[in-house]
Amino acid sequence: MFSALQDRVGQILLPGDEFCSDTDDTISLSEPVKSEKLVCGPGLRRSGARLLVCKSGVLRHKPPNVFWIDCQQRRYVPARGETVIGIVTAKSGDVFKVDVGGSEQASLSYLAFEGATKRNRPNVQVGDLLFAQFIVANKDMEPELACIDSSGRASGMGVFGGGGLLFRVSLGLVRRLLAPNSDVRSDLEQLFPCELVVGLNGRVWVKAASIQQTLIVANLLQSSDAMTATQRRQLFAKVQQGAL
Amino acid sequence: MAAGFKTAEPLEYHRSFLKENCRPDGRELSEFRTTTLNIDSISTADGSALVKYGNTTVICGIKAELTNPTVEAPGKGYVVPNVDLPPLCSSRFRPGPPGELAQAASQFIADIIESSEVIQPEDLCIERGKLCWVLYCDLMCLDYDGNLLDACVVALLAALKNTKLPEVTVNKETSLPQVNVDQRHSLNIHRHPVATSFSIFDDSILMVDPTDEEESLATAQLTVVTDEEERLCCLHKPGGTAMSGEKLQECMSRATVRQREIQKLINKVIHSVNMEK
């Protein structure tokens, strides 16, 4: 199964495609027998001995044994540990309700902020933007957010300050922006210095030196969604020479 | 104990019966519930029938009215079926406009009337382009316990066979229709379509004539309609789990057997009613 999967890395797979674990693999005597361990990421499911594809997209592989389907999805589905940008929609007792773009509103305890205690409540109003992390996210439970990491530090999370602009891009672009050594990000950095917050739920918040620059960055990112790398570079070069 | 098991784990409860090739009500997989038929149940209607499939009860009344034929089909009359699922028949139906199930059933009955040619629309025409009959077939479910479609088709067929239309002549001078109520004649029934419904349980087990509970637990539904010449008028499978060609074949052979049973039943009931008179 491992080799069959590895052969298809970078190819397009469709729901219903399947991989069977091959039993006739020859076992070499010289090498130690290693148990075939596979980690299935999004879009792959195990069903008995078979591995089923349940989303359409490109098969990706991360050594040594992680496989997933890279899917151009637009609706966000919460996953534990992911950082997102949410909008506070309600305050009810001890929890805030936060809209993160998923199928259900997430809850956020007022104690899940750095330095918050029963007496020292954080200053959060309805309509505020938050950068937070999922601590509970599974299909059977209400998703739960926190603005602190496991050691109780804010580490960048919390309520946003004034100014800036929030907009939506595709989940695919968000993942490309957050990838290490992202080329979109480095292209953008060369253009304008700006403050950029990227939530995995497809929301991006930008604040540049002026409102004009902020708007340009937002428009650039939104339009680079459906572009190839060369098209994007051309566009960025045009902006650098032209409008400003 | 058994009641508790049934409520808590309805799926497991049914599986334990199916393992023994029988069903909770004691039927075999390919066995129908007792079917009873009563015709001429509504004296004010032009034709009527009441059908019971176990608990499922459907009553059909036919009202014939005179009308003008449509411009597209001047030589044809028409049939308007309507299936009603009132809140009376089950707690899951709410008062108000018909739900999806009722609308889908109405469409299904309309399709069968058209596909099977149970009556020729030409027979309903009195004078081409001027006057024709319209038959309003109202099917009302009184008790819903699954397998609505089969019961509806039998009720409709029996009611149509029971329908007697009065003689109509068009007065040449006044060009007004004159109805002779004493002189009535039966409709000309060309075909005898009968529906047979199946439920597929756990993607593989075929059950005939499902009850409401079996329908809700099943993974797919299938309805086959055949007539006396073993021609299929409809193979309606609105979705659900996939089925192979061989499985379909099995359903169709069961359906042809059922068609004969029902036709015999209808003839017997009509005969006995005629004898009484």
Next chain:
Amino acid sequence: MEACSISNLKLREFGCEQSLLSRPDGSASFIQGDTSVCAGVYGPAEVKVSKEIYDRATLEVLIQPKVGLAGVRERSQEQCVRETCEASLLLSLHPRSSLTLVLQVIHDDGSLLSCFLNAACMALMDAGLPMSCLFCGVTCAISADGQIVTDPTAAQEKESRALMTFAIDSTERNILMSSTKGSFSVHELQQCIVVSQKASEKMFQFYRDSVKRRYSKYL
């Protein structure tokens, strides 16, 4: 757009475009000859309490005709499309949420139900919803002289003696949905199933090609 014709199996020219709408989470338009349908999918989104199902997602299918309001015919088509989608989607992965599939008729020139199914499948795939298999719709008409015509036009449908639409799954090539009109023999039905299964191969290959085209810039 791609043209296709295998010997004795003729489908009209068909084409598809995915994610053409900006608001829905997944969208597709599917064209078969002159028949054209546009589909949009929203979800998994918040569900109304009255429609909530505790162990799976609620799927709603809405069919919008070209003119006027949806009637009884559309309601019965909605039922067919919904139950087909429910069989192929892994709805238990998104409990207590709602999925809405909207199908808009752009133009009807025969084989409309199969076009609905194809557009629905492409839109669901575009939305990235988990599915156990794909499905496609094939319409067969039996003409007065007993010939089987696949993917008939509206004129061919009118002349035909019987009309059948099947939804076929991509793994086993079995029948997910069947809807028929007119009367026919058992043998004719079996023949039509075989023809549709053959036609489905073509459709699934086309699905694969169009998804490839869509993802080409991300490779």
